[in-house]
Amino acid sequence: MAAPLTLGLFSVLLIGCIAAGVPTVYALLGGLVLFCGYARQCGNGVRRVLAMCWHGIRPVRRILGMLLTVGMLTGLWRAAGVIPAIVVYAVPCIPAHLFVIMTFLLSCAVSVLTGTSFGTAATMGSICVSIAASMGIPLPLAGGAALSGAFFGDRWSPISTSALLVANITDTDFYANLKRMARTAIAPFALSCSVYVVAGLLAGASSGGAGALDGMRAAFNLNPLVFAPPVLVFALAALRVNIFAVISAGVLSAVPICLGIQGMGLADVVRVALAGYVARTPETAVLSGGGVASMLSAVGIVCTTSAYAGIFKETDLLSAVEGIVASLAARVSVFTATLGIAALASMISCNQTLAIMLTHQLSSGLSASRSDHALDLEDSVVLVAGLVPWSIAGSVPLASMGAPIESMALAVFLYAVPLCRSAFGRLVRVRAKNA
Numbered sequence: 001m002a003a004p005l006t007l008g009l010f011s012v013l014l015i016g017c018i019a020a021g022v023p024t025v026y027a028l029l030g031g032l033v034l035f036c037g038y039a040r041q042c043g044n045g046v047r048r049v050l051a052m053c054w055h056g057i058r059p060v061r062r063i064l065g066m067l068l069t070v071g072m073l074t075g076l077w078r079a080a081g082v083i084p085a086i087v088v089y090a091v092p093c094i095p096a097h098l099f100v101i102m103t104f105l106l107s108c109a110v111s112v113l114t115g116t117s118f119g120t121a122a123t124m125g126s127i128c129v130s131i132a133a134s135m136g137i138p139l140p141l142a143g144g145a146a147l148s149g150a151f152f153g154d155r156w157s158p159i160s161t162s163a164l165l166v167a168n169i170t171d172t173d174f175y176a177n178l179k180r181m182a183r184t185a186i187a188p189f190a191l192s193c194s195v196y197v198v199a200g201l202l203a204g205a206s207s208g209g210a211g212a213l214d215g216m217r218a219a220f221n222l223n224p225l226v227f228a229p230p231v232l233v234f235a236l237a238a239l240r241v242n243i244f245a246v247i248s249a250g251v252l253s254a255v256p257i258c259l260g261i262q263g264m265g266l267a268d269v270v271r272v273a274l275a276g277y278v279a280r281t282p283e284t285a286v287l288s289g290g291g292v293a294s295m296l297s298a299v300g301i302v303c304t305t306s307a308y309a310g311i312f313k314e315t316d317l318l319s320a321v322e323g324i325v326a327s328l329a330a331r332v333s334v335f336t337a338t339l340g341i342a343a344l345a346s347m348i349s350c351n352q353t354l355a356i357m358l359t360h361q362l363s364s365g366l367s368a369s370r371s372d373h374a375l376d377l378e379d380s381v382v383l384v385a386g387l388v389p390w391s392i393a394g395s396v397p398l399a400s401m402g403a404p405i406e407s408m409a410l411a412v413f414l415y416a417v418p419l420c421r422s423a424f425g426r427l428v429r430v431r432a433k434n435a
Contacts, residue, residue, distance in 0.1 A: 003317045006038045028304045035311045056310025060168050067295045069247045074119045075290030076254035078277035081220040083123045088216050100145050100200035103128040107149020113230045115159035117150035121397030126286040129401045137203045143403025144410025155382050156181045158237035162382050169360050170374040175240050180375050188416030195412045215283020221261050229253040305354040312361050325362050333425040338363045342381035352385040352393040379421045383414045
């Protein structure tokens with residue numbers, strides 16, 4: 001079976017699963033069978049093919065443990081009242097004409113605290129979109145602001161699983177990557193804030209929606225001590241403590257709050273850590289989720305797509321594509337070439353993890369250093385994956401918020417980062433040419 005045919009069959013499989021509503025992980029497993037079959041056809045024995053898969057998985061073993069620990073954290077922070085407290089304390093203070101910009105900023109805050117776009121969308125995002133509807137704010141605008149904020153922390157957070165994945169596959173320092181990402185986010189963040197301030201003023205919102213928070217006030221003891229876990233996490237992150245220890249501290253510090261402040265039993269805490277938080281009232285249903293169980297699909301996707309990387313590296317499956325990439329990079333900047341690869345990978349893969357792995361595989365030889373390559377991935381594929389309507393990276397958060405797919409067009413931050421990077425790179429090349 002020729003390489004183009006194998007890749008074509010994989011694309012058809014992905015599209016078919018999406019059209020039929022079948023979970024993407026099954027398409028990815030089917031793709032693994034196709035790629036293993038191709039490796040066997042190239043003359044590799046079964047042991048050799050399995051070794052290829054293991055060579056792809058081995059560099060990301062640590063991220064698998066991270067994913068499971070982050071799952072515990074997101075469940076326990078819901079049960080401990082961390083996320084509800086952020087919502088309840090912040091939302092009532094927001095004037096109607098500033099609600100759009102505050103939706104963005106609050107989503108940024110929650111996503112940085114949790115490191116997940118899915119969790120942010122299901123909590124702060126869904127609350128803000130519901131209140132926006134009661135204020136008469138267009139849902140695509142509110143959804144776009146929330147999606148932008150959700151991906152802000154998905155890209156830049158001390159507990160972001162995508163940032164951890166990028167650091168692992170590029171063999172770079174996680175905290176150094178965060179520092180570099182902060183610099184390239186300044187202009188896009190300011191641009192996003194400006195757009196959302198103007199959009200909020202033009203939206204003509206009216207006050208309302210405060211009643212949506214009453215259920216959270218009744219369901220949780222919102223003692224200020226519930227903020228202790230995120231304060232601890234960011235204090236340890238500032239001291240550059242090992243990231244696994246940081247996440248573990250976030251989990252362990254939430255346990256006594258669940259027991260002593262929220263009145264849970266130890267068995268309930270264990271259940272939340274493993275199976276996720278289940279809301280006790282209909283008014284707080286949007287908080288349900290988290291736990292190890294919520295990360296099992298992600299673990300399966302990471303394992304499967306990492307196995308792809310091993311096969312791609314040791315066969316000629318992507319050789320034709322790599323030639324096109326090299327030719328493209330010679331004509332444009334390295335980042336622009338990486339961005340083009342990221343867009344194509346995101347459209348084909350339908351999820352962020354595989355898109356990151358594919359973009360890394362195809363563009364790792366373009367950048368001058370591993371740290372430059374890590375930054376290029378963070379500023380391209382991590383965000384672009386959320387702009388593909390048929391990808392779970394953006395469609396699932398929007399669905400959990402109750403926002404329409406058109407919200408992607410108003411997710412300003414997701415566009416602003418790659419566009420600012422491209423514009424800056426072009427400016428540097430022009431100055432160098434004229435010097």
